[in-house]
Amino acid sequence: MMPAKPSAPIPLTILSGFLGAGKTTLLNHLINSDHGLRIAVLVNDFGAINIDAQLIVGVPTAEQINLANGCVCCTIRGDLLRAALQLVERADPPDYIVIEPSGVSDPVSVAQTFQLPELRDRIRLDAIVAVVDAEQFGQLEGANAYMAYEQLTVADLIVINKIDLVTPEQIAALKRKWLYPTARVIETSFGRVPIDLLLDTGRFDPAKLLTRPTREVHVHERSGADHPHHDHSLTFSAYSWQCAAPLSLKALKRALRQLPNTFYRAKGLLYLADDPTRRGVLQIVGTRITLTMDDSWHGAEPRTQIVGIGAPNSFDAAALDALWESCRADRQPASIAEQILSGALTWLRHKR
Ligand SMILES: [Zn+2]
Numbered sequence: 197m198m199p200a201k202p203s204a205p206i207p208l209t210i211l212s213g214f215l216g217a218g219k220t221t222l223l224n225h226l227i228n229s230d231h232g233l234r235i236a237v238l239v240n241d242f243g244a245i246n247i248d249a250q251l252i253v254g255v256p257t258a259e260q261i262n263l264a265n266g267c268v269c270c271t272i273r274g275d276l277l278r279a280a281l282q283l284v285e286r287a288d289p290p291d292y293i294v295i296e297p298s299g300v301s302d303p304v305s306v307a308q309t310f311q312l313p314e315l316r317d318r319i320r321l322d323a324i325v326a327v328v329d330a331e332q333f334g335q336l337e338g339a340n341a342y343m344a345y346e347q348l349t350v351a352d353l354i355v356i357n358k359i360d361l362v363t364p365e366q367i368a369a370l371k372r373k374w375l376y377p378t379a380r381v382i383e384t385s386f387g388r389v390p391i392d393l394l395l396d397t398g399r400f401d402p403a404k405l406l407t408r409p410t411r412e413v414h415v416h417e418r419s420g421a422d423h424p425h426h427d428h429s430l431t432f433s434a435y436s437w438q439c440a441a442p443l444s445l446k447a448l449k450r451a452l453r454q455l456p457n458t459f460y461r462a463k464g465l466l467y468l469a470d471d472p473t474r475r476g477v478l479q480i481v482g483t484r485i486t487l488t489m490d491d492s493w494h495g496a497e498p499r500t501q502i503v504g505i506g507a508p509n510s511f512d513a514a515a516l517d518a519l520w521e522s523c524r525a526d527r528q529p530a531s532i533a534e535q536i537l538s539g540a541l542t543w544l545r546h547k548r
Pocket of ligand 1 (some may be wrong): 428
């Protein structure tokens, strides 16, 4: 049998960015732009439940591969390799591949996977994009701050997102403090970036992977000079809870106020007794909590799924389970329905 004719490598964009930066929103915007391409997406969630995968709309099931319960840069790197091989080996491969690694992933390790002998001739890394939350980036601390900054140092393209939440002075300060003057920067809100600026840019610079400043902070990490592997499950702990019974919004809002600050990022799909036919989407990033209501459940069975990420041993999972359980509508003393407005509901958590 004749060997298959080698086809042109498939371009791939890595959509990195720290927890809650707005990667999934940007990905949705990109997929649903007018591009005429068959784009395959690889979506990675650190926790056991892949919420991001459920928030993506407009991608045929066959073109979306969900990688959950680990981080594609370390613990489930093999899964990433297998998924990418599966895409390129198809009889009818996609025109373009976009990967959304988990918010704690190191884009360098992700990029290196695509340079392995099995993939390097079949995939062309087009760019590493880093999405930045304009409001929260400067508020990150310790290992979180370092990891978020590290993602920026290797980005070929930086998207400063959520600029509607900050002043022009704050954006200028962010750039001055954290960005190289040479970095290509796009400022936006709600991930609205023109697709031409994001895909097929040819901006990937392999030299950057080698010249990145040495890692200086290794909080709870096993890495060392001759053992560069690190495992994000040691730096972060994932939490998840799900429930088929509807929750009371009023109780939930009360519960969210008690969420520990160490729980940096949480998100969820909410089944609310107050509005059971629509899917609620909960986003918690730093101190900001946002709830938006979708039009429907998109054909899925209504159920609440909440996931979160915090430092190891920084939260009590059993206590959190009990907290959410107490929000069940059937456990409320008297049902006082909360009025849900058509727009997004947003409020702030208590600051430290
Ligand atoms: Zn990792």
